[in-house]
Amino acid sequence: MTPMQKLLQLPVNAMNMVKTAQDQMGQQDEAKSPVMTPDGGNHNWYNGEPNDPRHIRFGSGGGDQEERAHLEEGGGSLSSLVTQPLRHDDLKEMLDSNKDSLKLEAMKRIVAMIARGKNASDLFPAVVKNVACKNIEVKKLVYVYLVRYAEEQQDLALLSISTFQRGLKDPNQLIRASALRVLSSIRVTIIVPIMMLAIKEAASDMSPYVRKTAAHAIPKLYSLDPEQKDCLIEVIEKLLADKTTLVAGSVVMAFEEVCPERIDLIHKNYRKLCNLLIDVEEWGQVVIINMLTRYARTQFLNPNMNESLLEEGGGEKAFYGSDNDDDTDDEEDKEEKEKKKTEATAIVKRKPYVMDPDHRLLLRNTKPLLQSRNAAVVMAVAQLYFHLAPKAEVGVIAKALVRLMRSHSEVQYVVLQNVATMSIKRRGMFEPYLKSFYIRSTDPTQIKVLKLEVLTNLANETNISTILREFQTYIKSNDKDFVAATIQAIGRCATNIGEVRDTCLNGLVQLLSNRDELVVAESVVVIKKLLQMQPEQHSDIIKHMAKLTDNIQVPMARASILWLIGEYCEHVPKIAPDVLRKMAKTFTNEEDIVKLQIINLAAKLYLTNSKQTKLLTQYVLNLAKYDQNYDIRDRARFIRQLIVPTDKSGALSKYAKKLFLALKPAPVLESPFKDRDHFQLGSLSHLLNAKAGGYQVLPDWPEAAPDPSVRNVEVKESVITLLERVTTLTSVPEWTKCSSREKRKEKKADKPFYSDSEGESGPTESADSASDTASGSESGSGSEESGSGSESEESNEESESASEEDEEEEGKKKKKNVEKIKARKPVPESESEPSSGEDVKKSEKKSKPRIGSSESESEEDDDSESESSESEEEESEEESEEETKKKKKTTASKPPSKPPKKENKKEKKEMSLLDFDDFDPAPSPSQVTPLNNFLSSSLVTDLEGLSLTENVLSPTTIVPSGNLKTYELLHRITGEGLSVEYCFSRQPFSPDPHMVAVKIQFTNSATSEAKSLHMEDAKLQSGMRIKEFPEIEVLPAGETVSVVMGIDFCDSTQAANFQLCTHTRKFFVSIQPPVGELMMPIFMTENEFKKEQGQLMGMNEITEKLTLEEKCQGEHAVVQRVTTAANLSRVPCGSDKECRFAGKTVTSGSLVLVSVVTKEDGAAQLTVNCEKMVIGTMLVKDILQALTQ
């Protein structure tokens, strides 16, 4: 069944039924019915075959299509001459039937007609009858039809009004809203009073959605009947006071359309609008921001009025520029002002500028919207900052605007226009993003030209060479319009930047020999302008250009050359007459502008060098006298009178020389975007550089600030709104109530995102409300966070995943370095060992900025949910405390660490997909951020930039202390109560750096004390050496003692055999090192690593493919396992898919490089580069095992 049939099946059957019932239509008629016949024309609305004749006519034809369509439907068309009237009858019939499905089908066809732009107005009576249809889709389509045609069929449209009036009283808010929406869309003047009444009523509806619809209806009514303005303003005023985000955008839209001049209506709502802004839907945000820009221009003072003052206060600049700027709470604001004040008085004795807190509020609340996905919102904020922010703060918008350049080309076009305007006033802002404006050959020409404009605006002494190099590439482009624009741009750079004028000029002169004439012509024009600035130095260029007249044909260029020669004929006294001679010959064939310049040249030469050029001039003037163009004839006559002295010539001829050879000011090459910022940026008017209808002029800053108290809102309890909220909520589904509401409550304080409008914008909240005050500590810096984060969050870490431990340690390492670098930053207290659980908790809290402000914290304490989470934390903290203590001990006495415990933890971990390391089934909200985790790895990347020398990062800091594996040297039974374990401590063995340090731990579990523990009789392979540990004289029963010995294994895994002696016995023991312990870590940068790896190819490189064991996927796990298997250090790497490690063998110092590259599904590749092939092979085996076990 074709889709066509499918579509038609239903009506066909239905039609049959109708028809049999009515028994009117014969077989013949039915065949003609457009519903059935494939050539009837009806199906065209659905399938739109391009061969439909009407269709094509519609597409290509101009003129009033509507009218033509009407004619056609009326029977004018050839193809549907017979079927047309029938078709409409059919539709009417279907509409009249009592089957909803038939009605629906008919309505669908009618709407399809409308969509195609065909006239369906004569169906109005049949359609309007169905306005009260029960079927919701039929009803909707009837509404669509009604709104479209009501204007044309006013009387009939009135039939439907009562339905909507009923709808306005419906208990369901959505039906009320929809009724109002359709009612207000019917453009019938008679119902204006009804609409007005409906809007007024809806404006005080309980449901914010209905109120929103009322706001939408206001501009509709206004456009229908502007007389209603005063009444509508009242409604707007009422709705402006609304406290819901739903209404805010729509009512401001209405305000902008109806009474944008009534800025006074905004006063009382200003702060509320600022606070609601972030939660308003995106389209509303655009409208509100644009309106508030205008408002602010009338109410606040120009923050840049003391520009010099601001520039002096260098410290302030930094303050403004900082990202935490919007987090500054009011106190800081005040401080800042204080500071400014003092500075101001110190520097200038003028009245210092103090920013109105409301002004600051606006800037602060709009800033996050720069991160919106909606380009229009970003642009709105950008223009707000451009027009309102202090100079030093405007910079933040550059990044966002540059981001928009990645968007669709239309967006790019608009953004570039605005950037072009901004870059003239605030060049510094876009300078860091210079390269983002580089042109690709695939850009559309209009984008290329705009980018060029921006590049030119950004050019200055420092970057001009880069820009010119870039321009050189552009000049070669095949897009000649673009090349011409580039040459213009070079010219502008040359005029603006004196240093490069000569370079540019030389470059342009070179272009004069270009094959393309357009390029040459454009260059000539630009050179002409440049030469005008300093002609005396460039007579050879003028000579060169004089030669060009032989070849160049572009009139503008020829004219430019002639003008140049005439103007500077003193500099080229020999050539000029010759040029004139040539020109005189070709005069008749020249273009008009060239002819005018020839006359001009002749006149100037006559005045300076009449001896040589008298005859030539006369000849030219005679030719001109009979020219076809009256302009040229006039000019010739005028000049003749002026320069050729006759009896009749008046006083003017005396001044001929002065007139012709006056010093002319050099032209200023200006950007076409200069001063465009008198239009509000981002507006249509700005784009067109012409005032568009309905454009509201951006006012200038006032001289003195109007009274700020108008914005104060009197305090009153918003019980009504709260009640209202409850009522609305009852009709809202479950989910809004439970989760989001609760969350909202919890997080309200610092997140306007969630903050419900009513709660947030209560009248008590003013600009000074610390609603988004960030904790003071946060504004400190990252180092502080990292400090407290890594230490005190250990508890979290530990309980969450053991595999992250390694990462954390790395974090510590890095942290140390950072501390060294940023030594002046305060080290947080939480570093010190926590004395009690209480302390830990405190520091924990402090370290986690999760819910931000201190204010919210106090609120949370009341919250039962967070309470419970707190107690959870406490538990884990107790545990962690123990662990920390243990750890301290570990570092003190160096006992073997606790692998079994870790093992347990790992098992507890949940299986997860791909890269998510773990997932806690029910984590408390506080565990959202494993802060130190990201910090540590971010620091890794940070460090890449810092070239660290080895002594900064001494080997001790690299040693992972917790991962040491212990081996048994002597079992308790065989040792008769003395058990001996050893591990490779991975510390450098200080007496001899070529030895591996082995830590031996004696535990006396016998009842009597052991005495005189020492070693002797070492049986070693050749070359191996041992440094014995000092004798232990007494080991009391139950005690443990550790000693360190050094063994030089000669880079082999041969065992070192020796005897362990007590005062009573000797045990033969042997220590065999795993290959991974034969090396020690070294620190390398990524580049060094790559270099070294490149040198250890071929035989020295061993590569092995492997599949990572499930638990081992992910960076931490790999790093942890590799570093456990071998004593290597991590090398920073740009990719997270690759882990690199480096070390060198202890004895010979040969490099050992390991890299693990992970791929999909746990596949990985291990590469070991080592000069010592045996070590390499063994190491591969060991690491493989570690990663796959």
Place this chain on the structure above:
Amino acid sequence: MINSLFLINPSGEIFLEKHWKSVVSRSVCDYFLEAKEKALEPEDVPPVIHTPHHYLISIYRDKLFFLSVIQTEVPPLFVIEFLHRIAEMIQDYFGECSETVVKDHMVMVYELLEEMLDNGFPLATESNVLKEMIRPPTILRSVVNTLTGTSNVGDTLPTGQLSTIPWRRAGVRYTNNEAYFDVVEEIDAILDQSGTTVFAEIQGVVEACVKLSGMPDLTLSFMNPCLLDDVSFHPCVRYKLWESERVLSFIPPDGNFTLMTYHVNAQNLVAIPVYVKQSISFFECGSDGRLDVTVGPKQTMGKTVEGVMVTVHLPKTILSINLTATQGSYTYDNGTKLLVWDIGKLNPQKLPNLRGSLSLQAGAPKPEENPSLNIDLKIQQLAISGLKVNRLDMFGEKYKPFKGVKYITKAGKFQVRT
């Protein structure tokens, strides 16, 4: 604000019109069609056209022109952004945005447009809200509708519009709860003749496919968020939490959406995964030229570079080409002078090479500019910036979702100048 919308196909046929205020005759489009005739490429049509009584703002997308008619001052980006939303909505509903699709679903598109704007001002643009009101077509549903005569218009009243979280529909239920995130990074770069990077940056996007029941509250954190220099978010993301903690906290929309786009700090050097050795030369005398292009892997972090494709717009004066490729195949369209060399996977052992001769039209001058090469490539399981998702936590719901992250690196606007 927006008065009318016309959809126009590349041949200039107006196949849909919708008016939100008084009807504007479609003859207004003639100004646009005129500009379109003048432009060489559809992209060259100016997005904003000033006519005596109206302003026309248009976008070109998916081979269609969306033309809106404006009568008074309105931010142009507002309109452009909205037109793109319409295109996205059509894409979202019908799987693609094309002339045929719009014509096949004329009524539904019209109904959607009706809901999206009220009196020219956007009313409901969130996909979830729209889908509650007008259900997208599925094969099953269209069969059922044909048989029973029911429709796609939702019979329950849409409550999404009332919600403070308009992007999420109510009462979502899934048997399998899944949340997948694709981190897609594109390298925008300009390399000069010698292979030096003139300009390079990484633009990334996190695309999400979240099918979770109820009202989950998700928190996504990165291992190295400091890499991100500039970000933009879906409205569901809480700005403040990002500013203070650098985590993405959000109640996700249902289904597919773009969670965030980002830009990686330009100060970090961008790893360029491939190098291109090229020489294109034309001889001064005679009508001949040579082309020799080799592509090889550079900084690939050990991954295979796939889907490598080189696109060249050859100069207009080229008459014919005769090339051989050691790997992959090339196509050349003599009309558009477009040479596309589809290489596929890069094999570091055997570098793909394309070489041969170009012949110019007799007597044509040597082209001044060598054509630049546009490179396309793809690297699976790698985010070239090194960005890494750390973890995803879910609050507010009891079940355990499946979670997954995928990384892909692609070439964005990657151009090699020659």
